[in-house]
Amino acid sequence: MNSRREFLKYLAASPLLTEYSAFAQEVEETLGARLTDPSEVINVFEMEALAREKIPPAHFGYLQTGVDSDATLRANRAGFTRFQIRPRRLVDVSSPDLSIDILGTQAKSPIIICPVGSQGAYHADAELGTARAAKAVGHHMILSTQSSTAIEAVAEARDEPIWFQLYPTNRWANTVAMLQRAEAAGCTAVCLTIDLPGGRNTETQSLLMREDDRDCSVCHKGQAKPIFKGLDMKGVMLNDSSLTWSVIGRMKEVTNMKVLIKGIEVGADAALAVQHGADGIVVSNHGGRAVETERATIECLPEIVAAVNGRIPIIVDGGFRRGTDIYKALSLGATAVGIGRPYCWGLGAFGQAGVERVLNLLNRELTIAMMGSGTPTIASIGPDYVHDVGHRIERGRMGFGLLD
Numbered sequence: 001m002n003s004r005r006e007f008l009k010y011l012a013a014s015p016l017l018t019e020y021s022a023f024a025q026e027v028e029e030t031l032g033a034r035l036t037d038p039s040e041v042i043n044v045f046e047m048e049a050l051a052r053e054k055i056p057p058a059h060f061g062y063l064q065t066g067v068d069s070d071a072t073l074r075a076n077r078a079g080f081t082r083f084q085i086r087p088r089r090l091v092d093v094s095s096p097d098l099s100i101d102i103l104g105t106q107a108k109s110p111i112i113i114c115p116v117g118s119q120g121a122y123h124a125d126a127e128l129g130t131a132r133a134a135k136a137v138g139h140h141m142i143l144s145t146q147s148s149t150a151i152e153a154v155a156e157a158r159d160e161p162i163w164f165q166l167y168p169t170n171r172w173a174n175t176v177a178m179l180q181r182a183e184a185a186g187c188t189a190v191c192l193t194i195d196l197p198g199g200r201n202t203e204t205q206s207l208l209m210r211e212d213d214r215d216c217s218v219c220h221k222g223q224a225k226p227i228f229k230g231l232d233m234k235g236v237m238l239n240d241s242s243l244t245w246s247v248i249g250r251m252k253e254v255t256n257m258k259v260l261i262k263g264i265e266v267g268a269d270a271a272l273a274v275q276h277g278a279d280g281i282v283v284s285n286h287g288g289r290a291v292e293t294e295r296a297t298i299e300c301l302p303e304i305v306a307a308v309n310g311r312i313p314i315i316v317d318g319g320f321r322r323g324t325d326i327y328k329a330l331s332l333g334a335t336a337v338g339i340g341r342p343y344c345w346g347l348g349a350f351g352q353a354g355v356e357r358v359l360n361l362l363n364r365e366l367t368i369a370m371m372g373s374g375t376p377t378i379a380s381i382g383p384d385y386v387h388d389v390g391h392r393i394e395r396g397r398m399g400f401g402l403l404d
């Protein structure tokens with residue numbers, strides 16, 4: 001543990017990671033180590049500190065990393081400071097209702113579980129723990145192509161239709177086979193992720209891998225993810241960099257599932273997605289893991305909402321850590337909000353119980369924001385409830401974390 005602390009200090013001094021790692025180190029040393037039960041955890045930042053202690057460094061590096069200097073990753077958080085809540089008073093908020101219906105899927109909360117690959121790397125409960133937590137708390141779930149667990153088992157554990165996230169291979173027959181398998185497993189929609197056509201440079205992951213002295217090849221050797229079972233993957237890449245908008249029509253020819261496009265960041269692309277028949281979009285920069293020096297997704301949202309103009313549902317993800325973050329996105333016109341890392345911190349810290357705690361914490365915070373603002377239902381949250389300052393506000397006690 002000492003060498004780990006030393007390494008975190010080194011990271012804190014690095015120009016690459018300063019703000020984030022200094023904060024995480026401080027939380028770990030002051031609070032994280034003392035918490036042993038999920039119910040003691042007061043917010044997702046504490047869960048992050050606990051996950052850092054429990055997940056092996058290389059795996060934690062994979063979970064945390066952005067790309068290059070992590071500027072997009074940090075922007076996702078900083079973007080929320082541009083927006084402030086405008087609460088209304090003396091509204092009957094005695095029966096808050098967080099439930100939503102999105103493309104025929106009902107959920108008790110607008111917080112959707114985003115696809116995150118390789119959950120077996122964080123806890124033995126893996127995707128089954130996430131699915132069981134989603135079922136227990138009533139959240140909708142999207143399962144990654146890179147799932148450590150077979151899609152049929154996850155769908156059964158969730159016990160309501162899940163959605164499948166697709167990385168298209170550059171062999172169309174394999175893509176079709178995966179779509180058919182997801183549909184047979186009961187998935188009602190597929191999210192095609194389109195934001196990684198050229199690979200990425202995950203330096204934070206590389207830094208944390210240096211701290212891990214285990215022999216990675218022992219576990220990673222020759223392992224194929226369950227979704228590729230029975231497919232000829234020789235020479236096949238998990239990205240097709242030749243894809244164009246026609247892919248939506250091609251997918252619709254081979255599946256009855258709804259098709260969502262994940263990775264939209266500008267209004268013009270949102271309009272193209274609608275024009276080509278997408279049933280929904282996910283505004284996402286892959287949690288700061290795709291292109292460096294982008295806008296925060298919350299800052300992309302207004303132009304996308306304007307371009308879509310209510311024609312299809314909009315999910316947004318990237319940096320959502322507080323109920324107020326979620327409230328702001330709903331005010332700006334998002335139908336639902338996705339989270340990635342936070343539930344994986346819960347998974348890494350406590351397995352299924354940790355995921356449940358993260359979902360409950362965020363639902364509680366969102367409920368407080370809704371009641372405090374005079375909006376008892378998701379449908380009642382609209383543009384009048386948020387103010388765009390027009391620029392980010394410098395970091396202060398803005399909800400970045402406990403020790404801000």
Ligand SMILES: Cc1cc2nc3c(=O)[nH]c(=O)nc-3n(C[C@H](O)[C@H](O)[C@H](O)COP(=O)(O)O)c2cc1C
Binds near residue numbers: 165288318
């Ligand atoms: C470790 C990790 C793995 C991910 N794997 C996938 C994936 O397999 N497919 C995908 O579409 N997005 C993937 N994402 C992106 C998430 O779906 C989501 O867009 C992002 O995590 C949201 O940002 P947040 O982590 O700040 O909440 C991954 C994100 C993380 C952190």
